[in-house]
Amino acid sequence: MAKRPSLCCFGHALNLAVSYTMKKSKVCKDALETVFEISRLVKFSPKRNAAFDKIRAANEDYNQSPVGLKTFCHTRWTVRGDPLESVVANYNSLLQLWEESLESGQLEHDVKARIIGVKTVMQNFSFFVRPQAI
Numbered sequence: 001m002a003k004r005p006s007l008c009c010f011g012h013a014l015n016l017a018v019s020y021t022m023k024k025s026k027v028c029k030d031a032l033e034t035v036f037e038i039s040r041l042v043k044f045s046p047k048r049n050a051a052f053d054k055i056r057a058a059n060e061d062y063n064q065s066p067v068g069l070k071t072f073c074h075t076r077w078t079v080r081g082d083p084l085e086s087v088v089a090n091y092n093s094l095l096q097l098w099e100e101s102l103e104s105g106q107l108e109h110d111v112k113a114r115i116i117g118v119k120t121v122m123q124n125f126s127f128f129v130r131p132q133a134i
Contacts, residue, residue: 035087039071055093
């Protein structure tokens, strides 16, 4: 009996196609990597996460969305729009968080470098425009 070829379901095939395309597009890849780093810096630090929530509460009138930062789902490339939108909606709060974190002086050198890098990229005009174009 002949072996039948292995076929993926259409949803999985679409997920793989989107994943491959996003990895090959420099604009998409850079935007996703920056947003992923932002979510790591905030969500993996309870202190920064609490400070971010406090800043968001103080700036509630200026935020476009009542939702905080959303993290990426590593296995589903088709649902990565929400984290991009959450960074754009919380842009000013994030910049304020980076300022406060850097002023505290209680950061390890690698974390300080990551925050400076993310802050610099966020202040670049192309970062702010790219997520809206994706």
